[in-house]
Amino acid sequence: MDGFIEALASDGRSPELPEEYDYFGKLVGSWKLDYVDRNLSCSVEGEWHFAWVLEGMAIQDVIILPSRATRTETPHPLTECGTSLRIFNPETRAWDVVYGYTGKIFRLEARKQGDMIVLTNLEDANRKWVFASIEDDRFHWQNITVQDDGTWHVNADLYAERA
Template identity: 60%
Template sequence: MKDFFSALVSQEKNRVIPEEFNYFGKLIGSWQIDYVESHHSRVIKGEWHFSWVLEGMAIQDVIILPDYEYGTSLRIYNPDTYAWDVAYGYTGKIIRLEARKQDDMIVLTYIDDETRKWIFTRIEDNQFHWQNITIKDDGDWYVNADIFAKRIL
């Protein structure tokens, strides 16, 4: 298995990716998270780990929400579209998204439903905020869930 991890994990971003498209670079590392769904008041404590992979051309993460969901995303920079192609998978489901920068946010839009988005915002060295939103017919955002993350590594 050591050969697998050595082949998968990269120590840094590939130089082919222009710095202005290094959207997710600040997320590399490990985070303690609080996951809050809008229709529940409970907070699920979990972890979210990010690493450069595939010779630094992609970022993979693992999200761990005990007794709720375990999943992984693969974010691959696409030099043809100047965006990131994203696949998120968890038991029984794979979701495809495209990530682009929008002001100070990274907006991941579902390929099959442009009204559904994931938003990374307020990405700092030691914390970030993530939201799962649905855009309503009137243009307002409905927040389905929030994640509040604090760096642990």
């Protein structure tokens, strides 16, 4: 297993990844989070871990809801353990993203829109995941559905603080 981790993990961003496209580098590290599902009217504490991988051209993460520290024997309605792989695509100047958890895989493309990073679902452009803000010690993420009139309906908010 050590050989796999050593081959996968990277010490930082590749010099081949232009700094202006380093959208996700600030996320590297571990985060405590509060995930608020607006449709189910419930929330859960979780954890999210990000690391540079694939010689610094990609970032992989693991999200765990509820967090391992707060998990109980009673299943929570927002239980999920998943991983994303974000790979910079030099041809499109965007990030190709795949997210998966048991029984689901999503393909997305990430681009900057103003100060936000918007990940658009490639199978349904009305479904978006948005990093609304990323600071050194906190970030705000949203699960969005674009309505027919173009307005955004927020399905979930995630508020994270660096662990």
